[in-house]
Structure formats: C-alpha cells, structure tokens
Amino acid sequence: MPAPGSPTARLRRFVKVGLVVLLLLGVLPLSASGLAPGRQPGAEPAARKLGDRVTFGAYVDGMTHDPALLDGFEDLVGHDAGIASYYWGYGDVFPGPTELAFADGGRRRVLLSWDMGPTRFASWSNGEHDAYLDTLVAAARAYPYDVYVRPWPEMNGDWQTFQPTRPGAAPREHGGSYAEFKKAWRHVVTYFRARGADNVKWVFNPTTDVYAETTDVRRIWPGRRYVDVLGLDGFNWGSDTTWGRWQGFERIFGPQYDRLTRLHPTAPVWVCEVGSKEPRKDDGAPADSSRSKAQWVRDALATRRFPRIEALVWFQADKERDWRVDSSPGSLRALREGL
Structure with missing residues (x-):
C-alpha cells in the first residue's frame, strides 16, 4: 500500500x-x-433458467420391474430422461444387467439410492462388510459406464433409523455418531477407489430439510475428496391436517443448497428427488385452494437461483402425495413447456 x-x-x-x-x-x-x-471473485455466475440447462431424469414407480415405464415417461413428457434413478438395498449387487438396460448404451446416466441396511456406521469402517464391498467392486469394474451412487440417502432426516447423532445424544436404532458416519463414508469410498472401481461416483445426498431435529450436514461432511456430486431431495408437501405449508422450489432448496455448495466449491449439484402435491385435498389434508401445481413447476424451471444444479430428477409416484408430474393436465403442460 x-x-x-x-x-x-x-x-x-x-x-x-x-x-x-x-x-x-x-x-x-x-x-x-x-x-x-459487481460480482465478487469466486461468486457464482448468473445462470440460465433451470429448465434450459439441466439434465432431466426420473424415477418412475415400478420401473425396476418394468423398464418400459421409463420409456413411457419420456413419451409422456416429450423429453429424454438423461438420468434413470431407482433404489437398491443392503445385499443387492450393482451395477449389473439392470443398470446396463437403463443406461441404454450410454445414453442415460444411472443414479442409485443405496440403503445400507440395518447397520451401524462402525461396522463399515471396521471391515465387517468388506466381503460385500468386494462383490460390488467386481461388478463396478466389469461395468462399462459411470454409475452414480448415493449411500445412506437422506441421512440427515430425523425419520431415518440411521440418522447420525451428536455425541451424548440418545443413539438411533442404527447408524452412529457424526464422527462414525464420516469414517464409514470414507471407508466405503476409499475401498472402491483403491481397487480400481473409479467409475462409481459418490453422491452426498441429504434432504433439503434444515429444521432443528435434522442433522446439520456440516457436522457429517466427509470432505470434498470423498464426494463427487452434491445431491438434494426436496418436495412441496403443501398443507397437512397437522403441519406443513405450500412452499416454492427456491424456498425449499435454497438453505441446504447454500450449505452444501460452501462445503464443496466445485462439485455439481443434482436434485435427486423432487415433486409437488396438487392443491386439492390429499389424504384428508386441507386444500391449498389458492395454489397451483402447474405454476409451481413453471416457477421451478424458470428459476436462476441455483447455477450449480446440473440435474433434475422427478419423483414420478403417487405415494404420500400424488407427486406425479401428470397429476393434472396443467402440471404436465408446465413441465413440457419448461424443459
């Protein structure tokens, strides 16, 4: 100076x-x-509309038993599904023939939710499941494409029996402490990489929830060396008989997106599950009569708030709510126009 x-x-x-x-x-x-x-050094650049730039994908209820359901979904929305998303559990072996079918010669990327079963985190880091990991490593090395895996999906949720808990807190049925979670995550990732299964890409995938009973993702972050993709699951639940409110896409995803992207300054963000209820009554819930699912979809695809979101995977199922994009003609039309 x-x-x-x-x-x-x-x-x-x-x-x-x-x-x-x-x-x-x-x-x-x-x-x-x-x-x-102006924009400060290191700040995120302005983004195009979300619908103009994301790779769009889907989980379609029943698709693992009937792969043609995903093809039918593509016809329904008038858009290719660049990502096929579905669910495996402890003991399942992947990637294999199912993944090859959904990859469709490399046209699609495969995203797998991996429920690690009723296990403690420490049992992974101390090697109790290494024989199972050996089977998965062999399958991955024989698989010709990348496969995206989200272990312990939605691990921050207080509804999960494996939710990591702080030291001194009452332990969950499964899982373990913050430190044990990080150690288990690093063990699994390192085990694959050390044995040449580099085509497995690791997705750190909490939900968008940040209320007090959830686990703060900053407490369980395993480190950027062990994460390839930042994943988020988020839904507009609307009003319920006892809780909930209608929330837009930006309000749902904003807080957790900000936390994750600060933890890893370069990793892409994938919305691994997303959906909205209809404003009509679902399961006895009061109607959000002044709302519109079509407008919710339209606003989501028009947002410029999240420049690092590279993938958007729709949860096409009628489950706790009717999350399906074709739950109304207006919602389907909004998606088709927004992509």
Missing part, C-alpha cells in the same frame, strides 16, 4: 476523481469504471 501523500497515492486519487467526473458527464458507463459493486 503506498504511503499517504506519495506520488503514487496522489495519482490514484487523481484517477478516481477523473472517473467520477466522467461518470457524471455520462461519458463512461458505470460497469466500465471499476467503481460499481
């Missing part, structure tokens, strides 16, 4: 005064002056 009153300092003051005069005269645009408060 030049000393006050030095020739350099006087020159800088002279240049600043000159710039201000030019701005007042309208000779120099503010953006060219260097005085405007």
Whole structure:
C-alpha cells in the first residue's frame, strides 16, 4: 500500500476523481469504471433458467420391474430422461444387467439410492462388510459406464433409523455418531477407489430439510475428496391436517443448497428427488385452494437461483402425495413447456 501523500497515492486519487467526473458527464458507463459493486471473485455466475440447462431424469414407480415405464415417461413428457434413478438395498449387487438396460448404451446416466441396511456406521469402517464391498467392486469394474451412487440417502432426516447423532445424544436404532458416519463414508469410498472401481461416483445426498431435529450436514461432511456430486431431495408437501405449508422450489432448496455448495466449491449439484402435491385435498389434508401445481413447476424451471444444479430428477409416484408430474393436465403442460 503506498504511503499517504506519495506520488503514487496522489495519482490514484487523481484517477478516481477523473472517473467520477466522467461518470457524471455520462461519458463512461458505470460497469466500465471499476467503481460499481459487481460480482465478487469466486461468486457464482448468473445462470440460465433451470429448465434450459439441466439434465432431466426420473424415477418412475415400478420401473425396476418394468423398464418400459421409463420409456413411457419420456413419451409422456416429450423429453429424454438423461438420468434413470431407482433404489437398491443392503445385499443387492450393482451395477449389473439392470443398470446396463437403463443406461441404454450410454445414453442415460444411472443414479442409485443405496440403503445400507440395518447397520451401524462402525461396522463399515471396521471391515465387517468388506466381503460385500468386494462383490460390488467386481461388478463396478466389469461395468462399462459411470454409475452414480448415493449411500445412506437422506441421512440427515430425523425419520431415518440411521440418522447420525451428536455425541451424548440418545443413539438411533442404527447408524452412529457424526464422527462414525464420516469414517464409514470414507471407508466405503476409499475401498472402491483403491481397487480400481473409479467409475462409481459418490453422491452426498441429504434432504433439503434444515429444521432443528435434522442433522446439520456440516457436522457429517466427509470432505470434498470423498464426494463427487452434491445431491438434494426436496418436495412441496403443501398443507397437512397437522403441519406443513405450500412452499416454492427456491424456498425449499435454497438453505441446504447454500450449505452444501460452501462445503464443496466445485462439485455439481443434482436434485435427486423432487415433486409437488396438487392443491386439492390429499389424504384428508386441507386444500391449498389458492395454489397451483402447474405454476409451481413453471416457477421451478424458470428459476436462476441455483447455477450449480446440473440435474433434475422427478419423483414420478403417487405415494404420500400424488407427486406425479401428470397429476393434472396443467402440471404436465408446465413441465413440457419448461424443459
């Protein structure tokens, strides 16, 4: 920094005064002056609309038993499903013939939710499941494409029996502590990589929930070396008989997106599950009569709030709510137009 009153300092003051005069005269645009408060170094660039740039994919209820259901979904929405998403559990062996079928010669990426079963985190890090991991490693090395795996999906949720708990808290039925979760995650990832199964890409996938009873993802983050993709599951549940409210896409995803992207400054973000209820009554819940699922979909696909979201996977199932995109003609039309 030049000393006050030095020739350099006087020159800088002279240049600043000159710039201000030019701005007042309208000779120099503010953006060219260097005085405007622009985007800070390292800040995310402005994004195009979400629907214009994401890889769109889906989980379609029953698709693992009838793969043609995903093809039918593509016809329904008038858009290719670039990601096939579905669910495996402890003891299942993957990737294999099912993944090859859904990959369709490499046209699609396969995203697998991997429920690790009724196990404690420590049992993974101490090697109790290494024989099972050996089977998965062999399958992955024989598989010709990348496969995206989300272990312990939605691990932050207080409804999960394996939700990591803070030291001193009452332990969950399965799972373990924050530290044990991180150790287990690192063990599984390292085990695959050390044996040449580099085509398995690891998706750290909490839900968007950040209320007090959930686990703060910053407490269980395993480190950027062990994560390839940041995943988020989020739904607009609307009103229930005892809880809930209608929430837009930005409100649902914003807080957790911000936490995750600070943990890893470069990893892509995938919305691994998303859906919205209809404003009509579901399961006895009061109607959100002033709302519109079609508008919810339209707003979601038009947002520019999340520049690092690269994939959007629709949860096409009638489950706790009718999450299906074709639950109404307007909702389906909004998706088709928004992509």
